[in-house]
Amino acid sequence: MPQAAIANTFWAGVGRLDKPSRARVHEAMGKLQQSTVHQLHADKGLHLESVVGSRDPRMRTIQVDDGQRIVLLAPDDGSDVFVYVVSRDKAYSWAKRRLYSVNPVTRRLEVRDLSTMEQITPFFAREVEVASKLFFASRPDTVLRYLGVDDVALRAARVITGKAQLETFGSLMPEGQFEALWLLAEGFAPDGIFRDLVAARQAVAAGEPEERQGELAAAVSRTRSRIALVTGPEELADILAKPFDAWRIFLHPTQRRVAYRPAYVGPARITGGSGAGKKVVALHRVRHLLGRSPHTRVLLTTYTSALTRLLRSGLTLLLDHDQVLLDRVTVTTVDATAHRIVRELHGKPGDVLGDKDERRRWQCLSRRLELPWGDAFLVQEYRHVLLAQDLRAREEYEKGLRRGRGSKLAAGQRPRLWQAMTQFKEELARDCACTWLQPCARASRLLKDRPSEGSSYDHVVVDEAQGLHPTQWRLLRALVPEGPDDLFLTGDRTSSSTTPGFRCAPSVSPSLGMARGCASTAPRRRSFAGRGRCSAVNSWRT
Numbered sequence: 001m002p003q004a005a006i007a008n009t010f011w012a013g014v015g016r017l018d019k020p021s022r023a024r025v026h027e028a029m030g031k032l033q034q035s036t037v038h039q040l041h042a043d044k045g046l047h048l049e050s051v052v053g054s055r056d057p058r059m060r061t062i063q064v065d066d067g068q069r070i071v072l073l074a075p076d077d078g079s080d081v082f083v084y085v086v087s088r089d090k091a092y093s094w095a096k097r098r099l100y101s102v103n104p105v106t107r108r109l110e111v112r113d114l115s116t117m118e119q120i121t122p123f124f125a126r127e128v129e130v131a132s133k134l135f136f137a138s139r140p141d142t143v144l145r146y147l148g149v150d151d152v153a154l155r156a157a158r159v160i161t162g163k164a165q166l167e168t169f170g171s172l173m174p175e176g177q178f179e180a181l182w183l184l185a186e187g188f189a190p191d192g193i194f195r196d197l198v199a200a201r202q203a204v205a206a207g208e209p210e211e212r213q214g215e216l217a218a219a220v221s222r223t224r225s226r227i228a229l230v231t232g233p234e235e236l237a238d239i240l241a242k243p244f245d246a247w248r249i250f251l252h253p254t255q256r257r258v259a260y261r262p263a264y265v266g267p268a269r270i271t272g273g274s275g276a277g278k279k280v281v282a283l284h285r286v287r288h289l290l291g292r293s294p295h296t297r298v299l300l301t302t303y304t305s306a307l308t309r310l311l312r313s314g315l316t317l318l319l320d321h322d323q324v325l326l327d328r329v330t331v332t333t334v335d336a337t338a339h340r341i342v343r344e345l346h347g348k349p350g351d352v353l354g355d356k357d358e359r360r361r362w363q364c365l366s367r368r369l370e371l372p373w374g375d376a377f378l379v380q381e382y383r384h385v386l387l388a389q390d391l392r393a394r395e396e397y398e399k400g401l402r403r404g405r406g407s408k409l410a411a412g413q414r415p416r417l418w419q420a421m422t423q424f425k426e427e428l429a430r431d432c433a434c435t436w437l438q439p440c441a442r443a444s445r446l447l448k449d450r451p452s453e454g455s456s457y458d459h460v461v462v463d464e465a466q467g468l469h470p471t472q473w474r475l476l477r478a479l480v481p482e483g484p485d486d487l488f489l490t491g492d493r494t495s496s497s498t499t500p501g502f503r504c505a506p507s508v509s510p511s512l513g514m515a516r517g518c519a520s521t522a523p524r525r526r527s528f529a530g531r532g533r534c535s536a537v538n539s540w541r542t
Contacts, residue, residue: 004033005081005227021435025085032046032048033080048061048062051071054098056117070084070090070091075214075217079216083111092385099111099112102219105147106198106202107218107219107222108176109223110174110175112174113172129151134160135159135161136158142191144181146194147177148176148177149181166182183262193262194398211506251277255277259288268488269489269491278463278490279310283318286298290329298459299329299462299479301333302469303334303464307463307464308333311463315329334472335440337479338439338443340455341454343453345446346442346446349439350429350432351433358379380419381405383435383437383469384405385405386421387437387438387469388470388471440469447479455479459487460488462490465490465491
């Protein structure tokens with residue numbers, strides 16, 4: 001057993017502290033680890049106390065300063081699990097309600113708010129009398145126990161009449177048990193849940209045999225997804241100095257359910273505001289996909305080189321520098337992917353024009369052809385009508401949609417525009433040049449016309465998806481076969497693309513949603529609720 005273990009709930013308190021307070025937390029934790037039992041009881045600074053009236057007799061608190069206390073789980077085997085840090089009054093209230101136990105099926109450490117569960121279960125039981133149907137009525141006790149649901153959670157499950165009540169228990173019962181019930185509510189088969197959720201947690205973590213560790217210490221060693229094992233004071237200091245790097249170890253329960261969901265029927269879109277943890281979810285989804293097969297190949301992509309550097313460094317940390325896993329993930333921009341494909345299947349795509357050079361070419365062309373439109377209009381027409389809809393013939397352009405362009409075209413003007421755009425492309429080809437979107441358009445066509453050639457992936461994960469153009473979306477669609485878990489997209493709630501006839505299905509979630517993506521037909525929604533920083537999740541399917 002390491003010197004200390006730090007539970008995911010601990011970071012909820014540490015993240016709110018300023019730097020001096022974190023230093024005092026570190027000092028108190030270090031002193032606790034280095035002191036004997038006699039020294040701890042004699043130390044007036046730590047003021048080690050049992051929590052009178054706690055549902056778990058192993059709960060203790062130590063003093064950080066006059067205002068803060070650390071809550072820890074302290075069994076008799078000499079190990080310590082730091083579980084919370086909060087103000088003094090709240091520390092005792094929080095600790096009194098919690099009970100830690102070892103799950104009989106997964107053999108991992110779990111925690112529940114037992115007092116609150118016991119208070120609301122009878123209340124929901126009274127509602128059963130007027131309910132038309134119980135939520136888990138079709139699932140016998142043997143199925144729920146098979147998935148790791150214990151007696152306390154089982155009693156709660158038997159009074160649940162809908163998803164709203166299930167979500168009420170979500171922050172109270174053990175996360176693993178809630179996840180199993182949540183997947184059942186989503187329609188997943190029990191055997192699939194057992195395979196992907198329960199069986200994966202049954203493997204004993206590497207370390208000392210259980211008979212040498214003790215039951216609790218062994219359970220802590222197995223609970224790596226929610227408990228960090230700290231082997232020495234230097235590692236503890238590093239973790240406390242970077243509390244917001246804890247995402248490498250922990251995820252918010254809603255983030256975990258999204259990132260490690262066994263499968264999606266097709267593309268999934270995750271949306272949320274700044275700080276909602278979308279990038280973290282994308283990285284963890286990559287890790288989940290890699291773990292499903294030793295041959296899985298994943299493209300992790302976005303629209304700028306700066307973002308790819310962040311993704312690459314984050315993934316390296318998350319995968320613990322495992323080069324075998326890292327070699328199965330391509331981290332690059334969509335544009336770089338397009339250039340590589342064009343080089344492989346066609347030849348050099350040409351020198352990419354900057355925005356100024358592109359506009360200058362349009363200005364010259366407009367003067368030569370005596371066009372009534374300025375360069376800004378011509379650039380946008382070429383990008384957001386012709387390229388966005390992949391219009392290759394004059395007849396297609398004349399029938400193409402122009403909603404959102406802001407200016408109507410008179411009868412007979414489209415042929416002149418088509419002539420201008422055709423000449424623009426011919427001059428670029430003559431000069432071995434291209435716009436930044438042309439390689440994406442050519443790459444998607446090459447992959448469509450020659451499906452057995454070029455790069456392909458089992459899964460594509462996209463970060464900051466709202467920054468992509470429809471031409472780039474077509475390329476991503478061509479890079480991965482349609483099917484379960486083909487595209488996983490994260491981005492802001494609003495899309496920058498307003499191109500008519502092309503849609504990445506919008507999320508209806510206020511903070512986190514999933515949608516059937518890149519569809520040309522209206523999606524049909526199937527929704528379920530979430531919690532915490534990501535308050536709702538929606539899956540879409542055409």
